[in-house]
Amino acid sequence: MFSNIEKLGGRTISVIEELGRLGHFLLTVVTSIFSRPFGWKELVKQIAFIGARSMPIILLSGLFTGMVLALQFYDVLARFGSVDLMGSAVGLSLIQELGPVMTALMVIARVGSSTCAEIAIMRNEQQFDALTCMAISPYRYVMVPRFLAAVISIPLLTAIFNVIGIIGGYIVGVFIKDLSGVAYMQTIIDTITWSDLRMSIVKSLIFAVIVIWIAMGKGFYVHLEKGVSGAEAVGRVTTKAVVASAITMLFADYIASSFLI
Amino acid sequence: MSDNQTQSKTAQEPSKDQVLIQVNQLDSAYGERKILKGIELSVKQGEILVIMGGSGSGKSTLLKNMLGLMQPTRGEIIIDKMNINTVDKQQMLKLRRTMGVAFQGGALLSSMSVGDNIKLPLRQHTDLDESTISIMTRLKLELMNLAGFEDLMPSELSGGMLKRAGLARAVIMDPKILFFDEPSAGLDPVTSVELDQLILELRKAMNMTIIVVTHELESAFTIADRIAVLYDGEIVKTGTVEEIKACDDERVANLINRKPREVQIDGEKYLSRLTEGAE
Numbered sequence: 001m002f003s004n005i006e007k008l009g010g011r012t013i014s015v016i017e018e019l020g021r022l023g024h025f026l027l028t029v030v031t032s033i034f035s036r037p038f039g040w041k042e043l044v045k046q047i048a049f050i051g052a053r054s055m056p057i058i059l060l061s062g063l064f065t066g067m068v069l070a071l072q073f074y075d076v077l078a079r080f081g082s083v084d085l086m087g088s089a090v091g092l093s094l095i096q097e098l099g100p101v102m103t104a105l106m107v108i109a110r111v112g113s114s115t116c117a118e119i120a121i122m123r124n125e126q127q128f129d130a131l132t133c134m135a136i137s138p139y140r141y142v143m144v145p146r147f148l149a150a151v152i153s154i155p156l157l158t159a160i161f162n163v164i165g166i167i168g169g170y171i172v173g174v175f176i177k178d179l180s181g182v183a184y185m186q187t188i189i190d191t192i193t194w195s196d197l198r199m200s201i202v203k204s205l206i207f208a209v210i211v212i213w214i215a216m217g218k219g220f221y222v223h224l225e226k227g228v229s230g231a232e233a234v235g236r237v238t239t240k241a242v243v244a245s246a247i248t249m250l251f252a253d254y255i256a257s258s259f260l261i
Numbered sequence: 262m263s264d265n266q267t268q269s270k271t272a273q274e275p276s277k278d279q280v281l282i283q284v285n286q287l288d289s290a291y292g293e294r295k296i297l298k299g300i301e302l303s304v305k306q307g308e309i310l311v312i313m314g315g316s317g318s319g320k321s322t323l324l325k326n327m328l329g330l331m332q333p334t335r336g337e338i339i340i341d342k343m344n345i346n347t348v349d350k351q352q353m354l355k356l357r358r359t360m361g362v363a364f365q366g367g368a369l370l371s372s373m374s375v376g377d378n379i380k381l382p383l384r385q386h387t388d389l390d391e392s393t394i395s396i397m398t399r400l401k402l403e404l405m406n407l408a409g410f411e412d413l414m415p416s417e418l419s420g421g422m423l424k425r426a427g428l429a430r431a432v433i434m435d436p437k438i439l440f441f442d443e444p445s446a447g448l449d450p451v452t453s454v455e456l457d458q459l460i461l462e463l464r465k466a467m468n469m470t471i472i473v474v475t476h477e478l479e480s481a482f483t484i485a486d487r488i489a490v491l492y493d494g495e496i497v498k499t500g501t502v503e504e505i506k507a508c509d510d511e512r513v514a515n516l517i518n519r520k521p522r523e524v525q526i527d528g529e530k531y532l533s534r535l536t537e538g539a540e
Contacts, residue, residue, distance in 0.1 A: 037385065122371070129330055130368035133440075134382045134430075135357035141385075 014226075021224075022217040026209075029147050029216070032139040042145035050111050050146075051153030055160070057106050062161040065102055066168025069093055073169075074177050083177070087184035088191035090169035095192060095200045096261075099162040101253055104207035107154055108245045112215040115146060116241040119219030120234040128220075143220075147212050154208035155201055162200065199260045206256055207249050214245040279305040281438065281470050282327070287336035289322050296322040298494045300336070309464055309471045311481040314491030315516060320474045323491065324442055327472070328362060329353060340438070358386055361431030365443040367423030369415040369430070376402075376411035379430045386434065401429040405459065421452035425459070432463060438470045439463065445477040457483045478517065482506075490516060 073089045119142070122128060128138040166188060173179040218241035225233045280303045287300035296319045304310045314320045325331040327338055329345045338345050343356055369378045376398055383394045402408050405425040410418065418426060424444065431439060444460065445453040457480050464471055475481055481488055482502050489499045492512040498505060506517060 118372075125366060125371070126364045126368040127370055129325075129328075130362065130364055130370075130427075130430075132330060133328055133357060133360065133362040134385070135354045136381070136385050 018221075021221060022213070025217045025220060026213050028139050029143045029213070032137060032144050033148065035137060035140045035144075039141060039145045042141070043148055046145045046149030047153055050107065050149045051156060054107060054110055054153070054157055057110060058103060058157045058161050059164055061102055061106055062099075062164035063168040063171075065098055065161075066090060066094065066165030066170075067172045069098070069165070070169035070172035070177070074173065083179060084183055085187060086169070086173050086179060087166075087187035090173075091166055091188040091192050092196060094162045094165040094169075095196050097253075097257070099158050099165060100200055100203035100207055101250070103154060103158040103161045103204065104211055104249050105246060107150075107157065107208075108211050108215075108242055108249070111150070112211050112245050113238050113242050115212065116215040116219040117234055117238045119216055120222035120237050123220060123222050124230065124234065138220075143216055146216060147209075150208045150212035151205065154211070155204040158200060158204035195260075199256075202260060203253065203256050206252050210249050210252055211245050214248060215241050218244070281306045281308075281341060282472070283339040284323075284327070285337050285339070287323075287326060287338065288334045289319075289326050289331060290334050291322075295334075296494050297326070297333070300494075300496055302489055302496060302499070304470060304472060306470055307464070307468050308486045309460070309473065309484050311485035311488045312472065312474045312491060313476060313478075313481050313488050313516070315476060318491040319494040320476070320491055321442065322494075324440060324472075324474045328360075328440060329357075358382075358434060359437040361434065361436035361439045363424065363428040363431040363439065363441045363444070365424075365446060366420075367415065367418075367427035369423060369426055371415050373414075374411065375407070375413050375415060375418065375426050378415065378426065379411075379433055382430065382434050397433065398429075401433050402426075404462075405429045406455070421448050421456070424448070424456065428456075428459065432467070432469075435467060436469065438472070441471065441473045443475055443477075444473060445475060445480040453477070453480060454483075456480075460484050478519075492516070 069090045070086060073086050073093075074083060077083045077086055077089065122142070128142070131138045131141060170181065170184055173184050174181040218237045222233050222237045223229075225237055228236055282302070282304040284300050284302040287297055287302075288295065289297040300323060302310075312320050312323060322331065326333050327340075327345075329338075333346065337347075340356060341359065343352060345353065345356065348356070369375065370381070373381075376395075379398045379401060380394050383389055383397065387394075389397075398411065399408070402411060405428060407422060407425055407429065410422065410426070415423060415426070428441070428444075431441075441460065444456045448456065460471060460473065461484055463469055471484075473481070473484060485502055487499060487501055488505045489496050490505065490508075490513050491497070498508050498510055498513045500508065505513060508514065508517075
């Protein structure tokens with residue numbers, strides 16, 4: 001009985017400790033953005049990695065998501081005799097919700113996991129100690145370019161996801177379900193407002209911060225992982241980073257939606 | 262402090278104005294586990310000091326403390342008249358630029374080439390143009406016998422090459438003090454001797470103060486001006502190679518003669534430990 005309470009207490013303390021650590025980490029990364037010299041070259045490299053190289057999976061997942069949405073909405077709207085509204089239904093769903101969430105999930109899978117593993121290995125191989133000893137801040141040199149690259153790339157990827165998703169819906173609606181292409185696009189133009197776009201942008205920015213923060217933070221503190229070390233610790237923190245980013249992102253999605261709708 | 266240490270300090274302790282690094286009453290711990298206990302150490306300008314000890318003796322922890330990568334629980338470390346535990350961030354950064362560190366595995370950044378790794382401190386801390394930086398990098402690579410390896414990635418180098426590349430990066434800014442963690446660990450005897458020669462050449466050419474952490478006796482005896490022997494987190498003897506070899510302290514003699522530590526087994530305690538929790 002007491003040992004269970006003890007375990008629960010210990011677990012609670014370690015969760016609070018970790019939150020504090022990750023909070024401090026984020027704060028240090030954000031304040032390091034203003035340190036000089038700025039790593040432009042590394043920023044470009046990271047934008048290429050997070051943004052450009054994520055394009056294929058964003059294009060594919062966006063296309064299929066839009067196509068599936070169109071199929072689903074066609075089925076539902078046909079029951080109410082409102083298939084003409086399919087364009088706005090697909091567009092709104094993508095822009096308000098699925099675009100930011102699906103993009104963030106794809107980036108977690110592709111970038112979050114690899115960033116976490118890369119940073120954890122850098123920690124294990126004393127690369128951060130080496131940077132510190134060379135009077136180079138690991139936050140400024142390693143974390144800031146990744147952080148900014150995510151904040152720049154993820155909203156852009158989300159916008160691309162939204163557009164491709166709408167095209168996917170168009171393909172299903174117009175070529176398979178014989179809807180009018182003009183009507184499909186017109187309902188989207190008529191329905192989507194600036195506040196819908198703002199929601200998409202704000203959500204994608206929040207998700208970008210969450211995804212890259214958790215991936216980098218978990219990797220950076222790999223040496224504090226209890227009971228494991230080396231490759232096993234890298235594997236464990238990477239899994240934890242992916243799960244924690246996905247759950248935190250979905251929780252933040254609910255909070256953001258409740259404020260922005 | 263042991264008698265031996267006191268005696269040796271009387272004979273070897275450098276005068277105050279020669280001292281570049283001074284460690285006073287240093288305690289260090291990982292959580293509850295105390296690693297270093299009351300370390301007293303001084304290193305004079307231009308000296309090669311080898312910190313020697315068996316596995317788990319606290320060598321790496323002492324090095325981490327001296328590099329400011331770890332905060333001690335007690336005591337102070339003064340490098341070039343600055344207490345690294347209380348000095349402000351800007352002064353610490355300034356001090357770090359006068360120090361070079363060669364890590365055990367090289368610790369090269371895996372995302373960039375060997376050349377870019379070596380150029381990194383120059384690119385970050387100087388306004389030198391790229392062609393000057395390239396010439397300086399090639400010079401250091403030549404010195405380390407790594408000419409032509411500039412464009413390779415760290416993953417394409419062997420263990421010895423990684424160490425030498427790490428050393429090239431550590432000395433690219435011509436530091437006043439060089440720290441070298443386990444130069445010979447995991448290397449074949451020939452490469453190990455080459456690295457020892459390199460350390461001696463560096464001191465001769467650049468008049469560096471060099472602190473080497475190692476458990477390799479041959480290497481320590483070849484390069485050291487003085488050796489500090491660590492045992493269970495305490496310095497049990499500091500002295501010249503001859504003094505260390507002649508030391509009659511059992512802990513030092515055991516290390517020198519590669520004699521395993523004698524484990525006294527308390528039969529009852531041993532049995533109760535084995536049967537603990539069993540029905």
